[in-house]
Amino acid sequence: MTQGPTYSFFLGCVMPNRFPNVEKSIREVLPRLGIQIEDLQGASCCPAPGVIRSFCEPTWLALASRNLALAENKGQDIVTGCNGCYGTFKETLAILHAHPQKLKDVQELLKDTGLKFSARVDAKHLVELIYNLGVDKLKEKVTHPLDGLTVAVHYGCHLVKPSKNRPWKQTERHTFLDELVEATGATSVKYKDKFMCCGAGGGVRGSNTPVSIDIAKEKLDNMIDAGAEAIVNVCSFCHLQFEMSQPQLNKEMGENHYKLPVLYYTQLLGLAMGLEPDSLGLHKHVISTKELVDKILG
Amino acid sequence: MTDNISRETIDAEDFDPSFVDKIVAAGADRIRTCIQCGTCSSVCPSGRRTAFRTRELIRKALLGLREDVLSSPDLWLCATCLTCLERCPRQIKVSDAIIIMRNMAVKEGFMLPQHRKSAQKLIQTGHAVALDDANREMRVELGLQEIPPTTHSSEKALADVRSILRKTGFEETIETEGAE
Numbered sequence: 099m100t101q102g103p104t105y106s107f108f109l110g111c112v113m114p115n116r117f118p119n120v121e122k123s124i125r126e127v128l129p130r131l132g133i134q135i136e137d138l139q140g141a142s143c144c145p146a147p148g149v150i151r152s153f154c155e156p157t158w159l160a161l162a163s164r165n166l167a168l169a170e171n172k173g174q175d176i177v178t179g180c181n182g183c184y185g186t187f188k189e190t191l192a193i194l195h196a197h198p199q200k201l202k203d204v205q206e207l208l209k210d211t212g213l214k215f216s217a218r219v220d221a222k223h224l225v226e227l228i229y230n231l232g233v234d235k236l237k238e239k240v241t242h243p244l245d246g247l248t249v250a251v252h253y254g255c256h257l258v259k260p261s262k263n264r265p266w267k268q269t270e271r272h273t274f275l276d277e278l279v280e281a282t283g284a285t286s287v288k289y290k291d292k293f294m295c296c297g298a299g300g301g302v303r304g305s306n307t308p309v310s311i312d313i314a315k316e317k318l319d320n321m322i323d324a325g326a327e328a329i330v331n332v333c334s335f336c337h338l339q340f341e342m343s344q345p346q347l348n349k350e351m352g353e354n355h356y357k358l359p360v361l362y363y364t365q366l367l368g369l370a371m372g373l374e375p376d377s378l379g380l381h382k383h384v385i386s387t388k389e390l391v392d393k394i395l396g
Numbered sequence: 397m398t399d400n401i402s403r404e405t406i407d408a409e410d411f412d413p414s415f416v417d418k419i420v421a422a423g424a425d426r427i428r429t430c431i432q433c434g435t436c437s438s439v440c441p442s443g444r445r446t447a448f449r450t451r452e453l454i455r456k457a458l459l460g461l462r463e464d465v466l467s468s469p470d471l472w473l474c475a476t477c478l479t480c481l482e483r484c485p486r487q488i489k490v491s492d493a494i495i496i497m498r499n500m501a502v503k504e505g506f507m508l509p510q511h512r513k514s515a516q517k518l519i520q521t522g523h524a525v526a527l528d529d530a531n532r533e534m535r536v537e538l539g540l541q542e543i544p545p546t547t548h549s550s551e552k553a554l555a556d557v558r559s560i561l562r563k564t565g566f567e568e569t570i571e572t573e574g575a576e
Contacts, residue, residue, distance in 0.1 A: 114544035140553030142522035259478035295477035
């Protein structure tokens with residue numbers, strides 16, 4: 099087997115600083131799939147496409163360029179596990195490729211940092227790398243199939259949109275994540291408004307929290323109605339939204355109705371690969387995963 | 397009039413014809429082709445539960461109601477899900493237009509307090525969401541590096557980030573206007 103490229107692992111903010119358990123599962127699982135990652139030292143916030151880009155686009159472009167430049171200078175492409183960071187990098191590169199003057203502007207801003215930057219680096223979502231391995235190859239890694247488990251897949255927005263600047267099939271009804279989930283033996287359930295937003299982005303969770311949580315509630319209700327036993331997502335901010343909104347909703351409503359475990363895809367895959375739940379950070383969730391994990395381990 | 401519906405009158409002096417030119421120049425180049433079909437509003441998850449109407453926002457922008465648009469809290473209800481961008485039959489970059497108008501609003505000092513806090517965190521730490529004690533502990537328990545290998549663990553990296561934030565004027569925008 100030829101060794102593939104090594105990618106610069108970009109953490110972002112929410113994953114290392116709020117959900118290190120998700121980070122842990124990625125670090126456990128990717129190398130076992132033959133995907134080599136190396137920490138991107140000194141990276142900052144991507145910066146967030148909803149808030150920072152909304153405040154000052156030139157700042158957003160410049161800091162995103164700095165992060166991309168750190169990887170470019172290592173001769174590696176960047177890989178992230180957050181849809182927001184992914185969106186920032188994909189859009190930044192598209193803007194810089196289309197507007198040479200903007201590239202010159204960020205090069206000028208990066209001068210004092212000593213970083214050279216040509217915008218030739220590429221940005222990947224880790225799901226892209228896993229999907230590119232091939233679903234059949236992935237199935238070979240599954241030693242403990244999650245048969246009998248029904249989950250609701252949440253794609254999120256920036257992973258698939260704007261569709262013109264994404265590597266997926268040009269459709270509004272994607273299946274790649276469902277395929278990856280079903281490779282573990284679990285069933286991906288059909289539910290209403292599956293491709294709807296989690297409600298966290300655009301600075302809405304921070305400033306218009308009730309609206310944001312109400313969007314999450316709509317998705318949660320649809321997932322629960324369809325009989326999902328867990329959510330599977332691939333974005334640290336969507337992950338935060340579903341983890342944090344459920345206790346908030348329970349508090350608001352005075353009952354313990356919302357307790358749907360929220361799994362990041364590498365946690366689900368890790369379980370199917372026979373990894374210890376604790377090594378995947380499953381014991382550190384806001385919504386307890388104990389019942390779910392017990393059921394899986396039988 | 398015989399009913400009790402209050403009808404809003406827009407004064408001629410409220411129109412700023414250069415407003416839409418600036419939005420076009422900043423990248424939302426097809427905004428003038430809007431036919432007010434309402435597709436954007438119909439697919440908007442925020443619009444489903446609030447009075448926020450993307451179509452109305454675009455119409456106001458086209459009319460040049462600059463002050464009205466930039467001071468409106470509705471401008472900040474877009475979750476940037478990009479569905480309107482995908483579905484617009486005129487291929488208007490709707491969400492880009494919203495971000496352009498948000499940039500203009502911030503320049504004029506319209507910024508929500510929670511957003512200012514995130515921006516300040518970015519300036520202080522290089523992260524809009526920074527490490528806290530609980531997660532520092534969790535990182536150790538999980539066997540991860542206690543402080544992530546980001547600007548959190550490199551003074552040089554943070555200094556580089558801050559030098560960029562100073563040069564783009566971000567520090568000044570966030571810290572001088574409406575500072576609490």
